[in-house]
Amino acid sequence: MQIEELKLKNFRNYRELTLCPHPGVNLFFGRNGSGKTNLLEAIHYCSLGRSHRVTNDINVVKNNESFALSSVSILNSLGHRKIDVRFHPDEVQKKAILIDDKKIARFSDMMGCLCCVIFSPEDLGLIKEGPSQRRRYLDMMISQISRPYFVALQQYRTGMEQRNAMIRNYRATGTGNMSLLSAFEETMASPAAVIIKERRRIVGMLSDIARDTYQRISDTDEVFRLVYHSSVKEETNIEEILCRLFRENREDDIRMGFTSVGPHRDDLILTLNKNQMKQFASQGQIRTAALSMKLSQMKILKDLSGEDPVLLLDDVMSELDRKRRASLIGEISSYQTFITCADRNDVDCDKVQAVWQVRASDGEASVEQIQN
CATH class of the missing domain: 3.40.50.300 (P-loop containing nucleotide triphosphate hydrolases)
Structure with missing residues (x-):
């Protein structure tokens, strides 16, 4: 292309x-x-x-x-x-x-x-900053090779906005339609399961490529690894488990005013020799890791899109x-x-x-x- x-x-x-x-x-x-x-x-x-x-x-x-x-x-x-x-x-x-x-x-x-893949100095934040930047990295990559994933993201975000509006209203008034809230949660669970499954699949591929790329660029035997950390630990019945988690966290969510579980809270954990990079990596290691992630993204896009x-x-x-x-x-x-x-x-x-x-x-x- x-x-x-x-x-x-x-x-x-x-x-x-x-x-x-x-x-x-x-x-x-x-x-x-x-x-x-x-x-x-x-x-x-x-x-x-x-x-x-x-x-x-x-x-x-x-x-x-x-x-x-x-x-x-x-x-x-x-x-x-x-x-x-x-x-x-x-x-x-x-x-x-x-x-x-x-x-x-x-x-x-x-x-x-x-x-396309863009790499700017701000992308060093993939390693140093919070989970939102790493989720965005995954979402931008996967959306380019999977339209169902992009659609699932849109559906999930819409459902979450509706659920958040309902729980904030419940917090303000003390009343709410729990049946309608359950319906929103069921609507959210289906696209959320798509997001989690696809992120796990891509991160599994990405981690192997990024490990080899890191060692090639750094000319070391350091082991760079990426692991997808989700609120759902299980590999199957993800939709059913999410519905249960939404129900179990309702009381806390109403108190806080937002949805506390789901793929919008997940993270990509980055380690070097089994140590979390955010805490222990040098500036040189951070630059090499960010560069490896972007180059690995290139290979994933090429391999899956042709x-x-x-x-x-x-x-x-x-x-x-x-x-x-x-x-x-x-x-x-x-x-x-x-x-x-x-x-x-x-x-x-x-x-x-x-x-x-x-x-x-x-x-x-x-x-x-x-x-x-």
Whole structure:
């Protein structure tokens, strides 16, 4: 899979841009704030229908403009495809996604059309921060290869919002419809079981790949391991067990005002030589682990989708030492890759197929190819 053309209109600080990237490694360099990350964000927008940086799409619209457009033309094993994502903040239906110029009815219909993996300095938080970032890592990966998983996520979140609203109302008023609450819990349990089963399956594959990748990059025999930690310990009857857990935790949940069990509370435990990395790992080990997780994500997407994903590396070279940079470049040589950095010397340009300079003037960005 590769991007043949990227078109932007009123996206962040790009008034209008047409870019034809190389199918290999592309390097974008320029001053901080020039618009390098905006290019990667635009690609991510066409992959998952949303920004990886902000939750409110209004932020992608250029100042004083009425809409934003990100469009990619891609080539995969099935041929050519085109994905357009348009955001109109003042319209009733603010976001429109078109595939081959046909508007899709559901977000799930775009999943897997353009698989991408993004790695930024914030991803070091996969090891250091709380469970939510690790759950998001799993959800973004699995959603690109499993539409049923993406649909289950949406259904579960909707059911949980309804249950939370009911228990907060019960806490405020002292009364509530327990039969209706039970119905919401049963509705939640089915997609929750799908989420837990699929996360377990993928993490099992991911852990083996990440272990080997970590040892290859670090040139050590340290054992890096990923384990999915769920509120449901059993391997079978997950739906039935979740319904029981929801019932058993009702009293506590009403007191706290939120749902305390379920896949939204699960975690991905990361260990190195059986020690939890969050507590014991050095900065070098943390960087190697995060990099291994992202490269393993690439392999999972490739193996399960049959397509090479696109790799987006946002200003990570400056976070890596020379050895890890060389390892990374060696690992990504077979993928279409977009690298951003402030200093082009952070990357060995002999390993790069196309170099682009990003400039900003009077609040507008431009991109110029200077090496091919």
